[in-house]
Amino acid sequence: MIEISKLTKDYGTTVAVNKLNLNIAAGEIYGFIGPNGAGKTTTIRMMGGILAPTSGDIIIGGVNIRQDPVKVKKTIGFVPDRPFLYEKLTGMEFLRFSADLYDVNRDTFSQKAKNLLQQFALWNWADELIEAYSHGMKQRLIIASALLHDPPILIIDEPMVGLDPQAVHMVKDILKELAARQTTIFISTHTLSIAEDLCHRIGLIHKGTLLAEGSLEELQSIAKLGEARLEEVFLTIIKENTFI
Numbered sequence: 604m605i606e607i608s609k610l611t612k613d614y615g616t617t618v619a620v621n622k623l624n625l626n627i628a629a630g631e632i633y634g635f636i637g638p639n640g641a642g643k644t645t646t647i648r649m650m651g652g653i654l655a656p657t658s659g660d661i662i663i664g665g666v667n668i669r670q671d672p673v674k675v676k677k678t679i680g681f682v683p684d685r686p687f688l689y690e691k692l693t694g695m696e697f698l699r700f701s702a703d704l705y706d707v708n709r710d711t712f713s714q715k716a717k718n719l720l721q722q723f724a725l726w727n728w729a730d731e732l733i734e735a736y737s738h739g740m741k742q743r744l745i746i747a748s749a750l751l752h753d754p755p756i757l758i759i760d761e762p763m764v765g766l767d768p769q770a771v772h773m774v775k776d777i778l779k780e781l782a783a784r785q786t787t788i789f790i791s792t793h794t795l796s797i798a799e800d801l802c803h804r805i806g807l808i809h810k811g812t813l814l815a816e817g818s819l820e821e822l823q824s825i826a827k828l829g830e831a832r833l834e835e836v837f838l839t840i841i842k843e844n845t846f847i
Contacts, residue, residue, distance in 0.1 A: 604629045604756055604787040605650075610659035612645050612811075619645040621811035622659065627804075629755070630785040632778060634792060634802030636837060642811040643791040644684050647760045650789070651681045663756060677705060680749035684760035684791075686741075690734035694725055694744055697733060698751060705752035712751075719747040722777060724770070738765035746774065756787045763797055775801055799833040807840055814844050 605627040612620040620642040627633045635643050648654040650661055652672045661668045664678045689697060698716045707715065720726040723743040733741060742765050749757065762778075763771050778801060782788055792798055798805050799819060806816040815825050823831055826839040 604631075604664055605633075605789060606660070606662040607646075607650075608660045608662075610646070610649065610661060611657045612642075612649060612654065613657040618811050620649070620656075620808075623808070623811075623813055625806060625813070625816075627787055627789060629787050630782050631804065632782050632788045632790065632802045634790050634798035634805040635808065636792060636795060636798055636805060636833075637808040638841065639793075640810075641808045643808060644760055645811075646808070647758060647789070647791055648683070650758050651679070651683065652676050653683070677752070678754060678756055680752070680754035680757040682745055682749050682757075682759040682762060684764075686745045688733050688741055688745070691732060693730050693732055694720065694736070695729040697744065698748055701748040702751050707751050715751060719750060723747045724773065739767055739770050742766060743770060743774070746777075750781075754786070756789070757781065758789045760791045761793065762790055763792065763794055771797070795833045795837055805833070807837060809841055809844055815840050 605625065607623055607625040610620055610623040611618065623646060635646065637643050645654065649656050652668055652675060663675045666674050666678065668675045689700065692700065695716060699712065702712050717726065720729050723746065725740060725743060725747065728736065728740065733744065736744065746762065762774060766774060778788055790802065804816065804818055805822060807814045815822055817825070819833060822836045823829060826836045828836055828839060
């Protein structure tokens, strides 16, 4: 569902992403991890059509984003690292605004919005202004809005930021359920325990270069660390590639 080939973003003084190759199947939850400044958010912004690549290709759902960016944007649910919310709208009004952007059928909107707000434990706040929401509630609302048009592909930058443990558990369960229904999910995260628990495969990027990729077991094998936790595997692989 997601094919990335030789993807590069060169700012002149810095190569933020360097000839990145990824292939992610339908129903897969793919975790994208790396230190600050590794190229994770730049990659996601290119996948979402916010940044133009210097070179390389991004094919999402069989469509090259260079050739038809509008079609790709309608195919994905996109949650950026710093989402913008109109805080003078209520939660329901924001979902209505989002639904109009994706041409969600007006006849089905009300039930869809209610279902999502209930699923993300926001129904009781549906008619409250977003400015009264906690950070975690705003994050849950953003994810809910990205699901209104039933996208086959979900791209999320730091989905668990600001969520309390109960909300983290809730969102993880929702993402697992979506993947079970063959939604492809691409997640960038600094929270390695989330990637370890949630993702079928994980890619480790550093200074724009993909250093390693695979299941936790495969990454453990690459790092020669047996049954180590992802944090130890991550630190070992980064240390071994300090001078790239």
